[in-house]
Amino acid sequence: MANQYVDVNTLKYFLYQVHQMEDLLEKERFQDHDKEALNLYLDSVKEFADKELYPYFKEMDENPAHHKDGKIYVHEQVKTMMHKGGELGLISAGFDYEDGGMQIPLMANTAAYYILDAANNHMPGYTGLTQGAAELIIHFASQELKDTFVPKMLTGEWGGTMCLTEPQAGSSLSDIVTKATPTDEGYYKISGQKIFISGGDNQFTDNVVHLLLARIEGAPKGTKGISLFIVPKNRPTADGGLEPNDVTAVADFQKMGQKGYCTTHLGFGDKDGCRAWLVGEANKGLHYMFLMMNGARIAVGRGASGIASAAYYASLQYANERPQGRKLSSDGRKNPEEKQTLIINHPDVRRMLLLQKAVVEGSMSMVFLAAKYYDLEATATTKEEKLKYNTLLEMIIPVVKTYPSEAGIHSVNNGLQILGGYGFCSDFILQQYIRDIRISAIYEGTTGIQSQDLLGRKMTLNNGQGLQLLAEEINATLAEAKNYDNLKAYAAVMEEKLALTQKVLQHLMPHALKGDYERYLADASIFMEFFSLVLMGWCWLEIGVTAQKDLLIGSNELPEEFYEGKLETLEYFFAYELPKTTSQAEILMNPSTVTIKKEKELIH
Amino acid sequence: MANQYVDVNTLKYFLYQVHQMEDLLEKERFQDHDKEALNLYLDSVKEFADKELYPYFKEMDENPAHHKDGKIYVHEQVKTMMHKGGELGLISAGFDYEDGGMQIPLMANTAAYYILDAANNHMPGYTGLTQGAAELIIHFASQELKDTFVPKMLTGEWGGTMCLTEPQAGSSLSDIVTKATPTDEGYYKISGQKIFISGGDNQFTDNVVHLLLARIEGAPKGTKGISLFIVPKNRPTADGGLEPNDVTAVADFQKMGQKGYCTTHLGFGDKDGCRAWLVGEANKGLHYMFLMMNGARIAVGRGASGIASAAYYASLQYANERPQGRKLSSDGRKNPEEKQTLIINHPDVRRMLLLQKAVVEGSMSMVFLAAKYYDLEATATTKEEKLKYNTLLEMIIPVVKTYPSEAGIHSVNNGLQILGGYGFCSDFILQQYIRDIRISAIYEGTTGIQSQDLLGRKMTLNNGQGLQLLAEEINATLAEAKNYDNLKAYAAVMEEKLALTQKVLQHLMPHALKGDYERYLADASIFMEFFSLVLMGWCWLEIGVTAQKDLLIGSNELPEEFYEGKLETLEYFFAYELPKTTSQAEILMNPSTVTIKKEKELIH
Secondary structure (H helix, E strand, O other): OOOOOOOHHHHHHHHHHHOOHHHHOOOHHHOOOOHHHHHHHHHHHHHHHHHHHHHHHHHHHHOOOEEEOOEEEOOOHHHHHHHHHHHHOOOOOOOOHHHOOOOOOHHHHHHHHHHHHHHOOOOHHHHHHHHHHHHHHHHHOOHHHHHHHHHHHHOOOEEEEEEOOEOOEOOOHHHOOOEEEEOOOOOEEEEEEEEEEEOOOOOOOOEEEEEEEEEEOOOOOHHHHOEEEEEEOEEEOOOOOEEEOOEEEEEEOOEOOOOOOOEEEEEEOOOOOOEEEEOOOOOOHHHHHHHOHHHHHHHHHHHHHHHHHHHHHHHHHHHHHOEOOOOOOOOOOOOOOOOOOEHHHOHHHHHHHHHHHHHHHHHHHHHHHHHHHHHHHHOOOOHHHHHHHHHHHHHHHHHHHHHHHHHHHHHHHHHHHHOHHHHHEOOOOHHHHHHHHHHHHOOOOOHHHHHHHHHHOHHHHHHHHHHHHHHHHHHHHHHHHOOOOOOHHHHHHHHHHHHHHHHHHHHHHHHHHOOOHHHHHOOHHHHHHHHHHHHHHHHHHHHHHHHHHHHHOOOOOOOHHHHHHHHHHHHHHHHHHOOHHHHHHHHHOOOOOOOOOOOOOOOO | OOOOOOOHHHHHHHHHHHOOHHHHOOOHHHOOOOHHHHHHHHHHHHHHHHHHHHHHHHHHHHOOOEEEOOEEEOOOHHHHHHHHHHHHOOOOOOOOHHHOOOOOOHHHHHHHHHHHHHHOOOOHHHHHHHHHHHHHHHHHOOHHHHHHHHHHHHOOOEEEEEEOOEOOEOOOHHHOOOEEEEOOOOOEEEEEEEEEEEOOOOOOOOEEEEEEEEEEOOOOOHHHHOEEEEEEOEEEOOOOOEEEOOEEEEEEOOEOOOOOOOEEEEEEOOOOOOEEEEOOOOOOHHHHHHHOHHHHHHHHHHHHHHHHHHHHHHHHHHHHHOEOOOOOOOOOOOOOOOOOOEHHHOHHHHHHHHHHHHHHHHHHHHHHHHHHHHHHHHOOOOHHHHHHHHHHHHHHHHHHHHHHHHHHHHHHHHHHHHOHHHHHEOOOOHHHHHHHHHHHHOOOOOHHHHHHHHHHHHHHHHHHHHHHHHHHHHHHHHHHHOOOHHHHHHHHHHHHHHHHHHHHHHHHHHHHHOOOHHHHHOOHHHHHHHHHHHHHHHHHHHHHHHHHHHHHOOOOOOOHHHHHHHHHHHHHHHHHHOOHHHHHHHHHOOOOOOOOOOOOOOOO
């Protein structure tokens, strides 16, 4: 197939075989769905992506969303994304029946969006953020607010955004200053500026519903004084119409990538006429927002993996078509009389392709696993079960957001290298993927922030019981792997890596116990790299165990090469990626304090 | 200073203190120069770069060089670069007096171009390639050809290029098919297509002199049948004028970065009227070209390091101005009552800045070292001395080209991350540096090609005597380091790393001895990463020894913080970068053959 951007066989294999999505469908919430129905949905999404997303990918890069005369203009195809996508269920599919949804698992929804991300990463954010905004309203707002705003969001007639960042408060949400003033009419009046608002406006939806963080006058300082509001671009009038709500598209941000996905600077209440409705209780805004954060972080990991997937297939196609150079003969020379070989036959090119495949598929599997934990938490029937899956999700979520992003950047970079000089040229698509994927390491908490979360909060979650629980899951995979001769060695390596994780943590913990958190967290980003690879080792071993089983039972759903290809990529991961943890542990246990500020300033 | 892009103090410190450039000035060739005169030259280049290059950097990105109506149009400032740059000596400075040059060392010339690269990497290629083309003519062409072409190239009235790549022959020069047909008039007629020709044409020079590789009819296949020709865009007429020479600018390549530096597709002899003059002997073209290759590879490493330098200072400035977040208190919490801190105070940001500084300055030092070996080879008075410095240069050259490029990309990527969301935005400059630097890993032999050269040729050069010679140089630095208590430990680590290098090579060599070159070279790129860090460890230790000496003798040329900052960056390098070699060695000694093509195709 020309212009492949995702392997649907792998995607379905990971959903059903590796992560057993059918077990989820036994849950009451999902009982109306079966494998066939979900596959039909995924296939219709793939068809939609093939037809409506992929063909516009380059065009959206070349004609960026932009600000003109106080308005934001986006590519015309955004209209199709919102309206046809809305019809297809891309906004509503996961919601309750009573809220207009289809109650499909997040796993299935994540797989659907994975396809969209891979096809054209400039588009899924428009429906995705509308879904997120609607979700906040559904979960925390009054019935009246739900009735007013949600239905038109689910059809894509209205868009939705999240307004968090302010110029003086990027990663530091405690410094938000946007002001909400109560009125006697029940609504609040908002005044402030929000920046980096994705999908902040467009010319195709009748309205955009902003979910905005602000501080009610007199609220406590810091994160405990932040409230969540619905602030529509146009507010509904008593007669069912809409009137402007003093929300201004002040400017946009032009970017190095993802240019079709507008990033806006919005002004609220410049003319003192911006009305807002409180969601839930006052001062609980950040709490509500953070309940959505795991979903948002899964989405960023998913998007990065999707972009890396599309880049991988572009590189693979090139490597399979481009003749260049010759294989070395046994005297180490090349014979110019011989025909040139395809570059896929050069080990260095194969190494880069395997690197891409390992990152893309490993990330995909990890993203699906996170969605599965999310679904298991959401459908748990006991408190213990809920806590278990919530804990497992919390433990892996910083990695689920970060590894696909950071390793994805590295993977696409290798993909570009496979094309040589052409990779740098605009006529080839790799240069766009490399520009697009770069934002992933910044969205929804930078890698630095995720790393502080991983080491600072998650490693000590529930006094270390979180890590214990995760280790049990990993050990279950290792126990299975030991049943297969060709996987035993990998299980043994993973055991070493788990022991190494303990050793590293035992080395770092005393700093935290002494109250020296700066020192404890100084190398959190290195710990992130380390722990990511350990989790990826587990994910790949899980894939390997599943593929090995299917090979042995002679499953004939897919050609043998499919399963062998998974085992080959597992081998690559353990030979080329996982060993990096040895050095990372060495770095983490190095006594140097060179990154901690000295009295004298030496960096200049 | 606002908008710093290079630290001239560091640059001069590396030239004179670390690499003792004054010793070079004792050589007969350079005897007319002293430190003061060379510093005057460097200062005038810096002034030129401040005024004529840096201010146009963003503009050249936003208004790319382009092809229109059969012509290539470049930014107007290229005119200044060629003509004023020519006047300043940027083309001629290194050449002999008798050829119109100033006989300055390549070290000084490299330092001058480093400043230009850092100021605006879209520009130095125009004069740099003209210099390279003139150098080929001067070294290998007849006096008549020299007299005809060189003088106007040195003033920048005429440009120059290197025409190697063809559509079917990228990295594989043995597959060149451009045809040269002898005529009775002494010249040849050329017919063929060349792509990726940097600086291939422009509207500001009266002529462009192409140094082109082609195959004379009937020549042997492969690299042994390639000849070098002078092919001017316009050929000189008997009356001192110029007439068109049937060289066509067929198209240009639009790129993700370095957009102001035109990359062209040139057609030769479409109308059978393209005349060319043979340089030197027939079939020796590739040999001549490769004699220039070390210089070209130093230039690519230099350029990458220069871009990374400019990116570092942009990140540093941002980190010193941007307040965000708070330091952690001893209970691990942040106090929102406290003022936000500057992000340079966060260890994770400091780590990224130190990473940038370590890469930028380490690369700069290595590039200067390569230029020094080049100068020492060029001025050697005995055969042994010449061989020694030629060998040393050959040993490090693949790393000199590759480490600044690959680590530079990584460094700029970290620089962008320091800016968070702003880093992704076009209003901030990091996104341009990251796009510009990406080509460095591809120019003049990709990282894969350099790695094959490093492991395949250089590690076994002169039966291993090359490696021995290099080890002696490194050991001399270690011996010096052992004189200082605070450097002893680093010397010990370096000794371990040298032993590890031997171990890795002993593990790999048997494959080569068995004639299994494919296997021997399969992980050449990993070996490149490994060996690069070992050499960088040496370079940083050399810087450390020098700085430590100056601290002890209380040199007051620069503030103490300057020397301490070098020692701090040395510490960073040994704590965070060099340990990566442990894992790389593990990967290199892993028995997996997963990257070598199987009978069944498993990558899909």
